[in-house]
Amino acid sequence: MPAAFAIIWLTFVLSAAAQPLDERARAIARQLMCPVCEGQTVAESSSELAAQMRTTIKVMLEQGRGREEILAYFARRYGESILAAPPKRGFNLIAWVGPFAVLLFGMGLAILTVMRWTRPRRQKVEL
Amino acid sequence: MLATLAAVLAVLGLAVARERPPWSAPLVGRTAPDFSLQLFDGRTLRLSALRGRVVVVNFWASWCTACKQESPILQWAWQAYGPQGVVLVGINVWDLRDDALAMIREFGKTYPNGPDPSGKILQDYGVTGIPETFFIDRAGRIVRKHLGPVTRELLATQLEVLLTGTEP
Numbered sequence: 038m039p040a041a042f043a044i045i046w047l048t049f050v051l052s053a054a055a056q057p058l059d060e061r062a063r064a065i066a067r068q069l070m071c072p073v074c075e076g077q078t079v080a081e082s083s084s085e086l087a088a089q090m091r092t093t094i095k096v097m098l099e100q101g102r103g104r105e106e107i108l109a110y111f112a113r114r115y116g117e118s119i120l121a122a123p124p125k126r127g128f129n130l131i132a133w134v135g136p137f138a139v140l141l142f143g144m145g146l147a148i149l150t151v152m153r154w155t156r157p158r159r160q161k162v163e164l
Numbered sequence: 165m166l167a168t169l170a171a172v173l174a175v176l177g178l179a180v181a182r183e184r185p186p187w188s189a190p191l192v193g194r195t196a197p198d199f200s201l202q203l204f205d206g207r208t209l210r211l212s213a214l215r216g217r218v219v220v221v222n223f224w225a226s227w228c229t230a231c232k233q234e235s236p237i238l239q240w241a242w243q244a245y246g247p248q249g250v251v252l253v254g255i256n257v258w259d260l261r262d263d264a265l266a267m268i269r270e271f272g273k274t275y276p277n278g279p280d281p282s283g284k285i286l287q288d289y290g291v292t293g294i295p296e297t298f299f300i301d302r303a304g305r306i307v308r309k310h311l312g313p314v315t316r317e318l319l320a321t322q323l324e325v326l327l328t329g330t331e332p
Contacts, residue, residue, distance in 0.1 A: 073293065086282075093284070
């Protein structure tokens with residue numbers, strides 16, 4: 038059983054490494070937001086800057102730089118807002134944790150309210 | 165439950181306080197990325213060779229109206245502050261060579277200007293639009309990034325600060 042897992046894992050790793058350069062470049066471009074566009078990734082945008090960024094990604098891959106290094110290069114220059122998926126730390130934690138915290142709070146509030154409604158009320162006793 | 169929410173907010177607050185806010189200009193305060201610029205006149209300019217001097221790097225294009233608006237001001241700054249050791253570098257981006265040369269002639273730009281056809285320098289500087297101007301101190305650190313056309317007042321104030329450490 039562990040051998041089967043090892044083979045699957047090795048196949049996955051080797052296929053990722055053997056991905057053609059263009060495909061790897063496209064995958065990275067999809068993880069970067071175009072800095073001069075509205076809601077488009079570098080892969081989708083037809084702006085000149087996005088085209089230049091796609092070329093830069095390819096050149097960096099050819100130089101043997103990895104995905105993380107390339108994303109970090111752009112994030113250092115354009116800020117982390119350029120990342121399509123913000124990293125799970127610092128200010129960006131709000132984007133990741135915020136919705137869950139609000140959901141949790143809302144659910145708690147709803148449960149409390151329902152409990153209060155369904156609690157049997159004490160009858161007033163007139164003396 | 166309120167205590168849990170307060171704890172989550174406190175953790176977020178701490179994490180945020182330790183980080184540089186995402187809206188701040190990422191390169192300000194850092195060493196200016198080095199570049200080698202092939203100038204229109206054939207010479208080559210390397211930024212690292214200018215260490216020890218105040219440098220103003222301006223990104224521009226001939227089709228950009230705001231770039232035209234600031235051109236006489238940049239030329240004025242070059243003439244006024246060049247003798248004091250300030251170096252002005254114009255980096256022409258997203259443009260055609262002939263159009264860029266025509267604009268250099270039109271405004272009588274005499275400071276070093278060169279094209280960045282691959283966009284390597286503009287990406288190294290995180291440029292998102294033009295004109296964009298970077299002020300670099302004698303230690304080679306970016307002290308200010310200005311978006312949009314520069315004014316005479318802005319240039320004078322910033323350059324006086326960089327040259328003398330005091331505002332005019």
